[in-house]
Amino acid sequence: xxxxxxxxxxxxxxxxxxxxxxxxxxxxxxxxxxxxxxxxxxxxxxxxxxxxxxxxxxxxxxxxxxxxxxxxxxxxxxxxxxxxxxxxxxxxxxxxxxxxxxxxxxxxxxxxxxxxxxxxxxxxxxxxxxxxxxxxxxxxxxxxxxxxxxxxxxxxxxxxxxxxxxxxxxxxxxxxxxxxxxxxxxxxxxxxxxxxxxxxxxxxxxxxxxxxxxxxxxxxxxxxxxxxxxxxxxxxxxxxxxxxxxxxxxxxxxxxxxxxxxxxxxxxxxxxxxxxxxxxxxxxxxxxxxxxxxxxxxxxxxxxxxxxxxxxxxxxxxxxxxxxxxxxxxxxxxxxxxxxxxxxxxxxxxxxxxxxxxxxxxxxxxxxxxxxxxxxx
DNA sequence: AAATAGCCCAACCGCGCACAT
DNA sequence: GATGTGCGCGGTTGGGCTATT
Numbered sequence: 001x002x003x004x005x006x007x008x009x010x011x012x013x014x015x016x017x018x019x020x021x022x023x024x025x026x027x028x029x030x031x032x033x034x035x036x037x038x039x040x041x042x043x044x045x046x047x048x049x050x051x052x053x054x055x056x057x058x059x060x061x062x063x064x065x066x067x068x069x070x071x072x073x074x075x076x077x078x079x080x081x082x083x084x085x086x087x088x089x090x091x092x093x094x095x096x097x098x099x100x101x102x103x104x105x106x107x108x109x110x111x112x113x114x115x116x117x118x119x120x121x122x123x124x125x126x127x128x129x130x131x132x133x134x135x136x137x138x139x140x141x142x143x144x145x146x147x148x149x150x151x152x153x154x155x156x157x158x159x160x161x162x163x164x165x166x167x168x169x170x171x172x173x174x175x176x177x178x179x180x181x182x183x184x185x186x187x188x189x190x191x192x193x194x195x196x197x198x199x200x201x202x203x204x205x206x207x208x209x210x211x212x213x214x215x216x217x218x219x220x221x222x223x224x225x226x227x228x229x230x231x232x233x234x235x236x237x238x239x240x241x242x243x244x245x246x247x248x249x250x251x252x253x254x255x256x257x258x259x260x261x262x263x264x265x266x267x268x269x270x271x272x273x274x275x276x277x278x279x280x281x282x283x284x285x286x287x288x289x290x291x292x293x294x295x296x297x298x299x300x301x302x303x304x305x306x307x308x309x310x311x312x313x314x315x316x317x318x319x320x321x322x323x324x325x326x327x328x329x330x331x332x333x334x335x336x337x338x339x340x341x342x343x344x345x346x347x348x349x350x351x352x353x354x355x356x357x358x359x360x361x362x363x364x365x366x367x368x369x370x371x372x373x374x375x376x377x
Numbered sequence: 378a379a380a381t382a383g384c385c386c387a388a389c390c391g392c393g394c395a396c397a398t
Numbered sequence: 399g400a401t402g403t404g405c406g407c408g409g410t411t412g413g414g415c416t417a418t419t
Contacts, residue, residue, distance in 0.1 A: 014389075016413090038404060054405075055388065090407060105408075106386055 013047045017056055021046060025053055026061050059102045066098030070107055078104060079112060083126055 013021075028044035034057065037050035046053060059065075070078070074096055081092045089101035089108075096104060116123040 016387075036404080051390095051405080052388075058406095059387070087408065101407075102387080109409095110385060 011047065012041075012049050012052075014052070017060075021048070022056070022061060025056060029057060029061075059100050062100075064098055065100060070099075074099065075112070078108060082108065082112075 017025075024044050024046055025040075028040065032043070034040055034054070037054045040046075040050055040053050041048045044053070048056075077096060078092060081095060085091050087105075089105045093099055093101040093104050113123040116126075120128055122128070
């Protein structure tokens with residue numbers, strides 16, 4: 001609705017923060033908490049708007065910020081989450097402890113995005129820029145399904161992020177209030193009650209259930225989530241364009257077990273061309289979609305995420321994609337030609353299965369170990 | 378050594394959501 | 399229900415730094 005007027009006030013300082021200003025802000029927040037950002041500058045003796053103070057604190061002064069180079073693990077996480085969530089930096093940041101959304105955004109824009117572009121992949125759609133793949137019914141259906149899944153997880157992650165923030169702010173307020181021990185205990189219980197069963201990706205839970213205990217035709221049991229796919233409250237619109245749809249058939253460094261050694265000498269451009277050719281020739285690309293059996297009205301079951309032969313096309317999509325990127329980031333000019341189009345029964349089918357399992361288990365661990373699980377953090 | 382280009386990132390801007398009145 | 403306020407988010411900018419010419 002209304003625009004915040006705080007920054008329209010004249011006489012407020014803008015631009016880079018001085019060490020003195022940092023010191024004032026830091027000292028004030030350490031002693032009193034930030035409370036109302038709007039009121040903070042006056043109380044702290046700063047000639048800044050509250051918004052500027054909040055930004056300075058959240059992006060720079062906060063003590064729990066990790067600075068410096070992103071690790072390859074962090075890169076991988078960003079790429080994977082971006083493929084799923086798009087530019088929802090705050091949601092992505094909730095799964096990268098000690099990194100700010102701003103930092104992640106900058107890193108994406110200055111590094112990862114360019115890397116994608118260089119490889120001929122549209123960083124927005126995560127599709128090859130010259131998308132020569134024909135759209136068949138099965139694929140369209142699949143894209144729609146995947147879009148729906150991604151929307152779900154996006155909504156969930158947003159909710160998760162909100163929970164985190166609420167918990168944070170309540171804890172701050174709690175700290176600022178002068179309460180008796182019993183009152184404190186009561187409020188603590190109320191505000192930072194033990195979290196409900198860990199929020200995690202339904203898809204991943206489904207996958208975990210699948211990978212740990214394949215069962216026929218049953219919903220995931222024990223997670224508390226697998227059975228409930230009622231519509232999320234989020235009304236966000238998740239563009240299907242952010243989905244990493246066609247990227248990964250036959251790509252990924254881990255698939256190089258079938259590669260000709262000579263191919264490793266090829267440069268990135270050639271790699272991508274080779275990749276595209278293989279995608280275009282792919283058979284599993286379409287059969288995988290046709291065989292996708294899950295219903296958007298029903299539950300996500302381990303079976304619903306797989307094809308008839310137990311292969312998981314959704315996972316292929318993500319896995320090869322991130323591997324490809326990370327591969328490039330590490331200057332490994334290996335080919336990603338490994339997973340042949342007929343790989344359902346090919347040389348790396350079983351490997352793929354294991355890789356995918358590990359891949360998604362890693363993400364699941366990442367998600368489940370996110371700050372949400374901690375009442376205080 | 379100077380000029381230019383490109384990179385990087387802190388900070389700003391404007392929008393939209395949630396909530397209060 | 400309409401309006402105002404506070405806040406958070408994502409996009410963008412601008413200036414410092416480094417590399418290249």
